Amino acid sequence: MQMAEAIIERRSGVALWRQIADRMRREISQGTLGSEGRMPPEMALAERFGVNRHTVRTAIAALVQEGVLRAEQGRGTFVEGRKRLAYPIRNRTRFSEGLAGQSRGLAADLLDHAVEAAPIDVARALKLAPGSPVIRLETRSHADGRPVSRARSWFDAHRFSGMAEAFEGTRSITASFRKLGLVDYLRQSTTVTARHADTGDLKDLKLSPGAIVLVTIAINVDTEGSPVQYSETRFAADRIELHIPGAGTEAGG
Amino acid sequence: MQMAEAIIERRSGVALWRQIADRMRREISQGTLGSEGRMPPEMALAERFGVNRHTVRTAIAALVQEGVLRAEQGRGTFVEGRKRLAYPIRNRTRFSEGLAGQSRGLAADLLDHAVEAAPIDVARALKLAPGSPVIRLETRSHADGRPVSRARSWFDAHRFSGMAEAFEGTRSITASFRKLGLVDYLRQSTTVTARHADTGDLKDLKLSPGAIVLVTIAINVDTEGSPVQYSETRFAADRIELHIPGAGTEAGG
DNA sequence: TGAATTTGTCTATTGTTCTAGACAACCAAA
DNA sequence: TTTGGTTGTCTAGAACAATAGACAAATTCA
Structure with missing residues (x-):
């Protein structure tokens, strides 16, 4: 099991899903995350950030709403951002x-x-x-x-x-x-x-x-x-x- | 009753008290708020931001913790920032x-x-x-x-x-x-x-x-x-x- | 086809944040 | 001393955030 990232702070007045969404957006734009156009599975992200899968899903939903990501049932979640x-x-x-x-x-x-x-x-x-x-x-x-x-x-x-x-x-x-x-x-x-x-x-x-x-x-x-x-x-x-x-x-x- | 500020967003994943604390800190450093060294009463701030007094109190508590404000029972809340x-x-x-x-x-x-x-x-x-x-x-x-x-x-x-x-x-x-x-x-x-x-x-x-x-x-x-x-x-x-x-x-x- | 993987949906529970109201404690000034 | 204004504390409930588990639906691959 992977170590949870210390960057996510609880009780900070910023919801975990927002901290995770902000971090994923930044890493995607840097190419650190989803560089192949494909995101890791939700369970893997949940383990990485040390949160529940549903919390990751909320973060992903926000990025889908922004147009940064696109989720396809059964296939995975993909980076949408660069496409104009x-x-x-x-x-x-x-x-x-x-x-x-x-x-x-x-x-x-x-x-x-x-x-x-x-x-x-x-x-x-x-x-x-x-x-x-x-x-x-x-x-x-x-x-x-x-x-x-x-x-x-x-x-x-x-x-x-x-x-x-x-x-x-x-x-x-x-x-x-x-x-x-x-x-x-x-x-x-x-x-x-x-x-x-x-x-x-x-x-x-x-x-x-x-x-x-x-x-x-x-x-x-x-x-x-x-x-x-x-x-x-x-x-x-x-x-x-x-x-x-x-x-x-x-x-x- | 005063108009609530549009800057405070609900359901954004950022707690209201944190949005208010961040805004007050910025306005204090700009001199827009508490320029006399004294902050408006909690009720006035609550009306201004369109939230409950307790929410403002949470924001103030955070700024007191940071050393930006100082609250005195019965007297008011004062800007501490200028203290070097x-x-x-x-x-x-x-x-x-x-x-x-x-x-x-x-x-x-x-x-x-x-x-x-x-x-x-x-x-x-x-x-x-x-x-x-x-x-x-x-x-x-x-x-x-x-x-x-x-x-x-x-x-x-x-x-x-x-x-x-x-x-x-x-x-x-x-x-x-x-x-x-x-x-x-x-x-x-x-x-x-x-x-x-x-x-x-x-x-x-x-x-x-x-x-x-x-x-x-x-x-x-x-x-x-x-x-x-x-x-x-x-x-x-x-x-x-x-x-x-x-x-x-x-x-x- | 069948199994494995992945996202989507649902229910339930817990913890945190926000609201609401009441009252205490304290200060300053009439 | 009394009054009005202010911060401090408490209780209770509503709204939101996070956890947990189960299963459905869709895709991929053997």
């Missing part, structure tokens, strides 16, 4: 369709919305007069229970006046457009940058200080070529990678 | 013994070490020829989880060749000497100065710009009177005060 979700950027880019199949539990929240005078860059992108009324939508998307992106989108307030309500009902931009009479739209341009997460990003995307965010600035147009949406989206860089098929020039379809 | 640890300078000065009893969680780190040619003042103090090989140890000490001192020590590389490894194992100069065959030593001289912390001090001792450091230059000798250690130590002046019993002339014992 691939977000394809095409002419017909739809958020939920892009991630469907790669993740379970895709969901979007409407955090805030308002009607305001268009800022200058928004007005230019949407080909509106500066100061025209636009709808601003603040949304956040989750995959597998973890936030992956935070978007700020603007729409012409005249053409898409029911946008916020439509999104609240459908939780999808594509479905909201359809509800408002726009059945198809295309990605006109996407600009990608990266920077350190600011405090807002940390909170919205549940990141750790120092994390990196990918920022995309996108313009969508209808089939006539008129801009319908201008958006700035921040992706958690450790959870998402952007895929641009055919160097971004693919015709789509 | 007393570091006695005697003929038999040993760092960890001097602070034992005043603090819990005394610890020392080895930050760096090297063998180098003795600088002129080091050579003179250790009675070596200038340029003789000496071992330089860069160490840092913590009390109650806060860094209190940063020392640079030199030893004769011939006589104490295993010093760095010994310190790494024992984390104590006294114990390292013993391991290398020196069972007793005396403080020959100590020189004390003070200055503003430089950027290195700020980083090493986690100080705020403008902070003051006490600098001691010390020579330790063996029972024959031969110098065994020359060291320059910087103390965080807001956390440590130096005590020289009997004007530094006490015989020790």
